[in-house]
Amino acid sequence: MDDETILLAHGSGSRLSHELIEKNFLPILTNPLLAKLDDSAVFDLSGRLAFTTDSYVVSPIFFPGGDIGKLAVCGTVNDLSMSGSVPLYLSLSLIIEEGLTLSELKKVVSSVKAAAEEAGVNIVTGDTKVVNRGSADKLFINTSGIGIIPEGIDISGANAKVGDKIILSGTIGDHGIAVMSQREGLKFSVPVQSDCAPLNKLVSDMLKTSLKINCLRDPTRGGLATTLNEFARQSQVGISIEEEKIPAREGVRAACELLGFDPLYVANEGKLVAIVAPSDAGKILAKMKRNKYGTDAAIIGEVTDAHKGKVIMKTRLGASRIVDMLSGELLPRIC
């Protein structure tokens, strides 16, 4: 019965627990490593590995353009991709608040499957816990992931060099505004969908074109402004950007005007910022534009030796101003 709700007993290790996993996870996420149901997934890997973990607590768990399941896969796939690695295996851990309906759970697991398939990764191990009502908010998910870094790749936030170009893969603020538009007490209608997407194929396209990609990061919480500030501080360089060149959807800009936010600080879940050698910027950009997650990509600025550790933006009016890190909470629990 789809209207069944999850009970504490579903997490107790009892027959109900097994049923939950056998009926709702295994058939959907099926792969040989997972199907063994041993205490750990066992596999061979060789080379330099990337390993990452992230917990997802977004509220509401379903939002325009995605849900917590899609987010949990894409977020970890993207974190792996930003080190230049090829993501391979993910773990999937769910903390369920009793009372979540089975149909909601199935919807989330289906999204996990779809996102994993698109990214070409397997969920190879997992866990499910159920907690008392009030001890969690519907559903929390943790995913960890492992990827292999191909030879010749050296990507780090500390690698930006003076003269490098800064490429942004598309419009900013879509995810934050899409989630915000659904929040209780704040419902407004904007034609904005979350940009939540796996970026590993975009990254591999870029790396096939050039290895002169020095920094890569996905500007999630804290938005573009925070990511650029991190680069400026880690690499001890200045960053100059131009307001006019930063793509943002009309709906996002309108919602930001209404709510008093700056799109530069609003979260993204399917965008990346790359700092690349000036000689290769053009061909990397051209390649990105041919990928469906990079069609709106643009060069938005460059790395300078002035104002070290700071990000300065040329405004539309031609004046300049500091772009600082986000302070405090902007949108609570957006990922």
Added chain:
Amino acid sequence: MKFIDEFRDVELAKKVVSRIKQISTRPTRLMEFCGGHTVSIMRSGLRQLLPPTVEMLSGPGCPVCVTANADIDKAIALAHLPDVIVTTFGDMMKVPGSYSSLQQARAAEADIRIVYSTQDALQIARDNPTQSVIFIGIGFETTAPTIAASILQAENEGIKNYYVLCLSKLCPPIMKALLDLGELKLDGIVCPGHVSVIIGSHPYEFIPRDYGVACVVSGFEPLDILLSVEMLVAQIESGKPKVEIAYRRGVKPEGNKTALELMDRVFQVDSADWRGIGVVPASGLKIRKKFERFDAEQAFSITLEPVREAKGCICGDILRGVKTPLDCKLFRKVCTPEHPVGPCMVSSEGSCAAYYQYGTE
């Protein structure tokens, strides 16, 4: 984007700037009253474009910033009462009171919820009939009508658990108080946009008449403000100060009659406590006797510790336009958006926050 990009047009801005440069011959001191204007000016870098003859000071038009410590202490004390849900605009959360902030109170298990309008607060009251829902009613004439409307709506629907802590303040009286203080020697005022949508431009007439200070009601986009500066400079250069409206798409001289009537039905004019300025007669609103059962100050009894002011904080001087954030010893060093000492660093419309966030100095 419609109604936004037109007002950020670079070419038009250049034209207005060059006209201001042409007509400005003497030192001119302007104050943008409104925090929304300060943010727009800092965010677009507009000050850098103006000729050196035109000086712009930031005024007290940030509702969060002018809220006195005593009033923040009241809101926090109310939040700690049993079976109370406090609803507030988000900016109020981090403002330090004498001893704590709403944010700290929430962490200490007070039920405090951020809302975007009084309608959200009313809905929370409907959804939680066994609890008392108190809306922290800060703001100027812009928000007062919606607070009045929420009280009338609660009365019509028989919502018995909705209350307002009324901290509404009025702009023209505080402008008069600032001018009477005589600290600033202003030549012109960029008058608030959204406040004037409600009250119109007539209430500013006393300013050019009695003080010889030029007034232009401005919108919030960079071009709106540039145009207002041009109109102010032209008035000042001609020696004939008056009240003009640059924000014609939003403001009529007589204001919004419906909103004014709503305010008058529910509120009466009263003195108000302004941070940095003190208690100013007839500069605030209180709930009329007829509606006193919605007045949180009447409905709940709270005990308050003596009010304390943060040491070294010059928010008061900044709000009066006497000093800028750059004059403050705490600015950027001790006082940051993460660890604000005074309210001007907290509010998104606060001068210190705007200087911190967007300044290039």
